Amino acid sequence: MAWIKTAWDYFQRTVSPKHFYDISGRWLPWFWAVAIILIGVGTVWGLAFAPPDYQQGNSYRIMFIHVLYQPLYRRGLGQAHLGHLLGVGCEADLHADPVVLVHGRAGPVFGL
Numbered sequence: 001m002a003w004i005k006t007a008w009d010y011f012q013r014t015v016s017p018k019h020f021y022d023i024s025g026r027w028l029p030w031f032w033a034v035a036i037i038l039i040g041v042g043t044v045w046g047l048a049f050a051p052p053d054y055q056q057g058n059s060y061r062i063m064f065i066h067v068l069y070q071p072l073y074r075r076g077l078g079q080a081h082l083g084h085l086l087g088v089g090c091e092a093d094l095h096a097d098p099v100v101l102v103h104g105r106a107g108p109v110f111g112l
Contacts, residue, residue, distance in 0.1 A: 043065070
């Protein structure tokens, strides 16, 4: 039964914000590296190694890029609209303009 207390103590330590941020801060660069590698491998695999479609040929491969980035584009566009509405609705243009600028640029970039 000592292992239950040890496991519980470990769990309590890791779920506290101080220790969680320490652990996640150390793991974050590794997760970024793995994510970038997997995105690169998936893009190359989808564009270079996928067989051509029997009706559309190679033109269908744009779906491998478009389908993945389209939700990011819509999210960025939605955030730009939300920032604009907050600025117009609250008449706080000074506070909404940075939100519109940041999210308004991110949406179209992901939509390419």
